[in-house]
Amino acid sequence: MEIASKYNPSASEDKWYKYWMDQKLFHSEPDEREPYTILMPPPNVTGVLHMGHMLNNTIQDILIRRARMMGKNACWVPGTDHASIATEAKVVNRLKERGIDKKDLTREEFLEHAYEWTDEYGGIILKQLQKMGASADWDRKYFTMDEDRSEGVIKSFVELYEKGLIYRGVRMVNWDPAALxxxxxxxxxxxxxxxxxxxxxxxxxxxxxxxxxxxxxxxxxxxxxxxxxxxxxxxxxxxxxxxxxxxxxxxxxxxxxxxxxxxxxxxxxxxxxxxxxxxxxxxxxxxxxxxxxxxxxxxxxxxxxxxxxxxxxxxxxxxxxxxxxxxxxxxxxxxxxxxxxxxxxxxxxxxxKLSAQWYLKMDEISKPALENVMNDTVQFHPAKFKNVFRHWMENVKDWCVSRQLYWGHQIPVYYLEDNTFVVAETKEKALEMAKEKSGNANLTIADLRQDDDVLDTWASSWLLPFTGFEKPEDLAYYYPTSDLVTGHDIIFFWVARMIIAGYEFKGELPFKNVYFTGMVRDKQRRKMSKSLGNSPDPLDLIDKYGADSVRIGMLFCSPAGGDLLFDESQPEQGRNFANKIWNAFRLVKGWEIDDTIEQPESAKQAIAWFDAKLDQTIETLDDHFSKYRISDALMTVYTVFWQEFSSWYLEAIKPAYQKPLDAATYKATCEFFDKMLRILHPFMPFLTEELWQALEERKEGESIMTVDMPTVSGADASLLDKFEMLKEAVGGVRNVRKGKNIPMKDALALNILSGDGFSDYFNPILTKLANLSELNMVNEKVEGAISFMVRTSEYFVPMDGLIDVEEEIKKLEKELAHQQGFLKGVMKKLGNERFVGSAPEAVVAKEKQKQADAEAKIKTLTESIANLKK
RNA sequence: GGGCGAUUAGCUCAGUUGGUUUAGAGCACUUGGUUUACACCCAAGGGGUCGGGGGUUCGACUCCCUCAUCGCCCA
Structure with missing residues (x-):
């Protein structure tokens, strides 16, 4: 099979996204599994994708894909926000360009123009999110001004009014003289x-x-x-x-x-x-x-x-x-x-400006929210935002919910002729109440005047964790949602209010975890802005580097809550990694397999080791995810694939040039590859699907998206430390080669004088990776050889006397000085009676072990130096 | 003015309740290496008195105080 030497993302991205959609793999319906739900922070309906969305939604997609592969019923609910003032401002501007003044339009006429605009531009951003691989349940797409959402908003206003929490007050407000x-x-x-x-x-x-x-x-x-x-x-x-x-x-x-x-x-x-x-x-x-x-x-x-x-x-x-x-x-x-x-x-x-507005009383209804964030019922990641939250909540002011705009949910307050009013969900209901209130049974709807104002945008989006689900059985199943991922800049606008609404309307938290992202800035820490021209278009980046590369590029250095300093070197690094995976796959798939040859010892051991390594990696990964350390999780899979799998494992099992590979090793390697693709999938959905499908014959409808995430298998952990010693030994031989300019293809002899804890288990791999002609265990130092130490074992590469004695002595003395300095530090501690007396036993024992190791090394080094000086 | 947070390698950041060899990673940098998956590669290496000062402790990157600088939020 001929495979291109470079991964070509554009060819596979559209193909697999369509496949996932066709197979309905993003869609979720309630079932007996545990739900895992994320409400997507709705972008403005007329917005276009920027780097902030890219970061935000990448993190959400990673969480949702991982949950899906961990057997949960994952549901990611997407939608758009009507963004009342922002959208209205855009519509006003566009009308102005056409020579139309908002003042000259009736409410109905204006709304017609606004809907025209949203139909034209609305949802573009959702299409763009698909480009980055977002596995949202598009069948559940909502708009904050559609019928279901509007109903919820109006209902909540009436409910709050009836509870006495909404009042009309003349107060000093922040007046926008442009938007009026x-x-x-x-x-x-x-x-x-x-x-x-x-x-x-x-x-x-x-x-x-x-x-x-x-x-x-x-x-x-x-x-x-x-x-x-x-x-x-x-x-x-x-x-x-x-x-x-x-x-x-x-x-x-x-x-x-x-x-x-x-x-x-x-x-x-x-x-x-x-x-x-x-x-x-x-x-x-x-x-x-x-x-x-x-x-x-x-x-x-x-x-x-x-x-x-x-x-x-x-x-x-x-x-x-x-x-x-x-x-x-x-x-x-x-x-x-x-x-x-x-x-x-x-x-x-x-x-x-002094003005009559509608207010929501905040002091009482915000109490459960404050309490449940402070006691970690709702967890913030990172936790430092709890302080910011508390400060705001303890000084919370009444919320001015009315806006003098057309684009939004019109306030359900109906005035009678005498300027008294009724509050009701529908006009019909209002009329009934008005008749009762006025005692005039002849009133008609025409006698009622609805309040001109609309509600603040956030008065609809604060309800989304539950209004996002239309069917009651869906709401019962998916609510409360699991995680919320959003920018810390809207902690008050949105996060705090959603928590308040959750407790107020549902008596329960709206989500269990909040992951705050930072802002995407450029390398000079400047905000991304159009006028500075420092804001790359995510779609251009996807075209250039591939969606997977941009996704992981953004995450390489993106601590929770911290700003992300974006630079094009990041997606470039992502592309390099994608290519690395691609080429590892090409290597494995390029081998000729011979099921008649025996499996070499070195391969058997490499498999045992990597099995343990993968086990350890999965544990680390689980730990990182449990703490929402997404960048660390990515770095873990990055390192394990590049360093451990490619540079150590594949090199260890690689057959000689143009020689076939035994079937057992091939099978194990493909299984490893399969597992590696699974742990990589949430980060790089497209590439992993492409390779997973190519790894072996798959049936129609199968996808890496829906296979299980590998779990810890209980591999032999003691192999890990032995392998680290092997790495040091290989490194030691490489150094000898480098120092003496001995090319890799010339085999060397190696003698080992073993010390404490030495294991010969990986000697076959050592022989292979260091290209040794012979490997002997010895009982005494070897003369005329270059030596190096791994832990307390001493390794000798015989040089037939071709060694530079002076240089060797210098090298050993340098090492000796280091060990002596180290020992001195250890002894200072151990010589302190108060340390030995008050430190925990385990700590003291550890220091004593350090002392023993250092002393052993010093002894060996001193002897070697003396030998050389003879 | 009030509050919160930060300051660790050239850059971006880890360092989990104080003790895992005299602080780690990625990128960048330097050197060497290409017939044998990948130069979008491989190997090796340099580089930090953990912002300054003081304190607590047997022991501080880690806890406390103080100063400096920066950032964010609120007024």
Missing amino acids: TALSDEEVIYKEQQGKLYYLRYKIEGSEEYVTIATTRPETILGDTAVCVHPDDERFTHLKGKKVIVPLVNRVIPIIQDEYVDMEFGTGCLKITPAHDVNDYEIGMKHNLKVIDIFNDNGTLSEAAELFVGEDRFEVRKSIIPTLEEAGNIVKIEDYNNKVGYSERTHVAIEP
């Missing part, structure tokens, strides 16, 4: 910004005196309703009870006192604009101040401002300065850095 909607605190990003600090003086009423305040937002003086000083500030005690005049608008406002004021900052005198600053608002409430809202929703100045009406807030900040200057109110202007909040979605500066 309120945002939750989590949707605001604070950025350091270079600005100015303006010192403005306000005339005191009935006096020629002034007070000076400092502000970063001079335009807001138009909304000032007080000036505030600290009660203990002696500089201002004489102003108590006086009033000042707001510049330009000449409004008379009181001077109040409050401990909130920082005496050190600015002039110690603070202007209060309750409508446009959260802290000012609170002070305003406390002191019963008037609230003057000087901004329109879009960030221009309103009639209430009296001046600059209709102009943009940032324009006014500039143009008000000369006006103030002219009026003699500017004292000085300083450079000042402060933090300004920006909308996560539209990137405009948010405006604190």
Whole structure:
């Protein structure tokens, strides 16, 4: 059979993905097996695959494929998120390009455009996930705004309202003047910004005196309703009870006192604009101040401002300065850095604004979630995120769930003519309630006005662990889900709220484990971004290196919770590994098999050893997976395949050039290969399927995806240490060859003076791998030979006196010095009575063993040096 | 300003409740090697006073304090 010398991923990827789909291998239905469920964090419906998705979904696919092979009923539920504000912003932009203004559209018309957009772009990302090999159950694909999900969202709102947990409140919110909607605190990003600090003086009423305040937002003086000083500030005690005049608008406002004021900052005198600053608002409430809202929703100045009406807030900040200057109110202007909040979605500066919104009370319902994360009922990996979580949960604020958008679940609140309202799942139900409430039996649906607002996107996605399952029997079987894999950046947006919802609505946790991924950054630790051009397209990488290579490339260095510094050398390393596996397969399949020849001893031993090695590897792998150390698990299979299997095992059994291999060894090797492919499969699904299918004749419908993961077989573990000694011996001979420039094809003789724990078990392999003409056990040192030590045994390669005595002595003395230094350290410990007295016995015994070994080596080395010096 | 975390080889990271030979891995680097699966390869090698200082202990990369630097979250 002729096999290409390089693996060609593109040829096999589409083929096997189609095969898996045709065979319905991703699909799960409840049965008697233990379920293993992952809810895929839904990407935005109009999104495209980026490196973050790639990392995230690779990890999920690894977990789900492994669980499937471990006999569980694995179900990975995919879907897309309507992403209300993000999608609406995109639709608004596209309409603008077509010359359409959102304002000119009715809600229905706008939604038509939005659906058109989602139909066009929606689901592209799911197709892209298939390219990377995602084994999700596509038959269960959901959309957060489809009928089933919407029903769940509305139901939950009504339920929470009826429990008294939802209320309407006028509060200071984060207002996005571009999207014209309120945002939750989590949707605001604070950025350091270079600005100015303006010192403005306000005339005191009935006096020629002034007070000076400092502000970063001079335009807001138009909304000032007080000036505030600290009660203990002696500089201002004489102003108590006086009033000042707001510049330009000449409004008379009181001077109040409050401990909130920082005496050190600015002039110690603070202007209060309750409508446009959260802290000012609170002070305003406390002191019963008037609230003057000087901004329109879009960030221009309103009639209430009296001046600059209709102009943009940032324009006014500039143009008000000369006006103030002219009026003699500017004292000085300083450079000042402060933090300004920006909308996560539209990137405009948010405006604190008073507004009526719907809130969900968080304090009570978040308690079970906090408790069950802290006691590890829900486990976080890595656990350090528990602290972050606790901090947020202990200071949780009520959740503003309403958004002034069209794209989303419209709030099920229906207003009557008199502005009282009812909350119901359907219009019909609402009408019934309204009739009862008003006592008017003649009301019709047309008399009810549904609230214009929609719900925050997260108010639908926090329910997904259960609304993700439509049939009750599915929900009963799959819920709670097993693992959640997501970025730590949405721990509050999503993870915390899902846990809250799980306990609130189901009385049970939504998932048992949360694996947090880091962010994918470039080598300079910069975030991946379009403008920097440092964000590779995962699909291009898949084209270039193959999906398996990109998958494992991402994982080589991706600790849980830590950022992944991506570089193209990583998929390249992945490709190299894929090729290594490919070529090992090519080697094995290329051998001619002869079932009449006897199995060599060396092969028998190599098989016994590798059996034990594989056993140990499976144990290590299980341990890594149990701790969610995915990178370590990958590195384990990487090393075992490349180092142990390819470089040691295959070399040990390899027949001489153009000689056949015995049938028994071939059979064992194919079994090993089969097992190696299985443990590799979750990481590299395509290549392993390709080779597994080629390893032997398979029946239609068979797949490596559904065979069992190898389990620990109880192999002889003592062989492992003996083999490590063999490796050292082979290395020793290689060093001799290198030092003397003796090519591999010239056979050498080797004599061994055995020490403690020596085993000759692997001598046949040693003979083969070191290319020895003879291998003898001796009772005394060999003259005229180059020597090296493995543990306490001494190995001699006779050189017919062709050795450089000086060099040999130097080499041995160096080793001697090292051993003596080591012994000194050991003796220092053992010489310390307090150590011997207080350390555990086992530790002391270990030190004594070290001492004995070191002394034996020193003795041998000293003698050898003396011999050479003779 | 408050909180959380990090600092170990050139880079990215392990190092599990303090004691497994005087700290490990991958990549990178240096040297040598190609008729015999793979140069997307094989073999060998160099490289770290575990951020600085102090403390606890018989013993500290590991625990405590402090300083420095960086990152993240929240205000």
